[in-house]
Amino acid sequence: MSVDTRSGDTVDSTAARPVSPGVIAMLALLAAVAPLSIDMYLPAFPRMAEEFGVSASAIQLTLTTFLVGLAIGNLVIGPLSDRFGRRPLLLVGTFVSIIATILCAWSPTVEWLTVFRFVQGFTGAAGVVLSRAVISDRARGAAAAKLFSLLVLVNGVAPVIAPLLGGAVIGLTGWRGVFWVLAGVSVLMLVGVLAVLPESHPAELRSTGGLSAMIADAREVLSNKRFLGYGGAFAFGFGVMFAYISASPFVLQEVHGLSTTWYSIAFTANALGIVVASGANAKLVDRVRPEALLRIGLVAMVAFSALLVVDAVVGPYLWATLVLLWFAVASLGLVIANATTLALGEARRAAGTGSAVMGAAQFGLAAVISPLVGLGGEGTAVPMAVTMLVSAIIGLGGVIFGTRSAAE
The missing domain is CATH 1.20.1250.20 (MFS general substrate transporter like domains)
Structure with a gap:
């Protein structure tokens, strides 16, 4: 047993709640979005460079900015979820990520694609950071380790499937089709969060006090x-x-x-x-x-x-x-x-x-x-x-x- 310093309530720190198969599948999908977004369009790099009339390094920058967006998004979205809950941040992040992914598909220049990839990474970080947080909220010890093993398994398989799937999509629709597919996956993720993923971080355990409390959590x-x-x-x-x-x-x-x-x-x-x-x-x-x-x-x-x-x-x-x-x-x-x-x-x-x-x-x-x-x-x-x-x-x-x- 432990005392939550913000609410003064006694909390059973060892308690765990059952995780349904639907929630497990949803968490696996959340974990898969980032590697799919990284690897699916890699086979199209030469075509993209030719279409935009730019160097390979300019196309590579679209991947780098996505990774930077993921890193910064983790730092912003994770602490906010400690205050506002996991589910609202997942819903908002996923919705904006859908818009950013569609804009990637519509990008008229590589510069716009680079900007939209950053936004896609920043908002898509919600799935990456909060899938771990949800497991930590709902499972302990060996049960948590089993669920995290599942996420590792997904992250191991996704990079293998992604280039193959991306190559097939590119062959049929061109590189822009990859982002339409990713947008569809994100829509499925949004529907899944709405349908099967309840809030895992109860209100009585959330941080209060605004920025000062978030800084205290980080410290x-x-x-x-x-x-x-x-x-x-x-x-x-x-x-x-x-x-x-x-x-x-x-x-x-x-x-x-x-x-x-x-x-x-x-x-x-x-x-x-x-x-x-x-x-x-x-x-x-x-x-x-x-x-x-x-x-x-x-x-x-x-x-x-x-x-x-x-x-x-x-x-x-x-x-x-x-x-x-x-x-x-x-x-x-x-x-x-x-x-x-x-x-x-x-x-x-x-x-x-x-x-x-x-x-x-x-x-x-x-x-x-x-x-x-x-x-x-x-x-x-x-x-x-x-x-x-x-x-x-x-x-x-x-x-x-x-x-x-x-x-x-």
């Missing part, structure tokens, strides 16, 4: 060393993934000479590794503590990333690279779900703010890591492997020192 979350440790594992776990996603096309195709088809097969196999590990995590959390599973995943990620560095320096050798990448990426299935469960467990009173900090760090790192892995050029695997290793070490170090400092 409380950021001063929690255990939250910072687990949140760091979450963010830098995604750092490993972004390093892999950004560099693997060049490493596997330019360095190792894989064809586009074989690269797609390898990418799919690695995504399935995340799915397998996430499924195993959902089964294991009933018997093994989430913190133990998190540490196992982080240690595995460090070990296989270190071996990737060795392989990149002395080789690289194709089969060694493929096997080590598979295990390093699959380790995310143990890291992300458990890090999310443990971090938000430390921010129970302000789950929206905690989720916002994690999401902003996640997408902020994505914007930083993408250029880092290209520093050595397209003919070496060393930058990718080193970036993965450094990210994994920081994630593990955060958990070790965060939990140790909090215990002292």
Whole structure:
């Protein structure tokens, strides 16, 4: 039992409410929108550059601004949901995201597309940040870890499906059709929120006092060393993934000479590794503590990333690279779900703010890591492997020192 400092009421901090299949499906859809919005239009980049008469970097900027919008949107929407509730922010964010997505489809110039992509990312962040907050509101411990494993599974499958789906849509309708499809998905999400997703953050637990209370929530979350440790594992776990996603096309195709088809097969196999590990995590959390599973995943990620560095320096050798990448990426299935469960467990009173900090760090790192892995050029695997290793070490170090400092 604990006392809510704002209302003075006694709150059972261990209580959990059942999560219906409809709510689970809705949360999965919320989690899928961001990776779909990132990956579905990637196959159209050359066509878009030709249509607008601009460079590839100008088209790439539309992706960068979307990621920046996601990061900032997390920081704004998450804390606001601690005050106003999850459902109103989801409804408003999703509605505006639908408008922004339609405007992306109508964009007459790449400049307008860039602006609308930022708005789409900012408002679409509601689904990303609040799906985590809703789970934290409604589930505890192993139950929460299972639900977060589902979100990790969705985020592992969506990047595989998105380019394939996007390629089919582009072939039929052109790149603008991708945004019409995304708008339709967002409409489905809005209807789903209205139909099956009740408010999960009761009024008596919401923050009051305006901006000062929001700042106090943020200060409380950021001063929690255990939250910072687990949140760091979450963010830098995604750092490993972004390093892999950004560099693997060049490493596997330019360095190792894989064809586009074989690269797609390898990418799919690695995504399935995340799915397998996430499924195993959902089964294991009933018997093994989430913190133990998190540490196992982080240690595995460090070990296989270190071996990737060795392989990149002395080789690289194709089969060694493929096997080590598979295990390093699959380790995310143990890291992300458990890090999310443990971090938000430390921010129970302000789950929206905690989720916002994690999401902003996640997408902020994505914007930083993408250029880092290209520093050595397209003919070496060393930058990718080193970036993965450094990210994994920081994630593990955060958990070790965060939990140790909090215990002292």
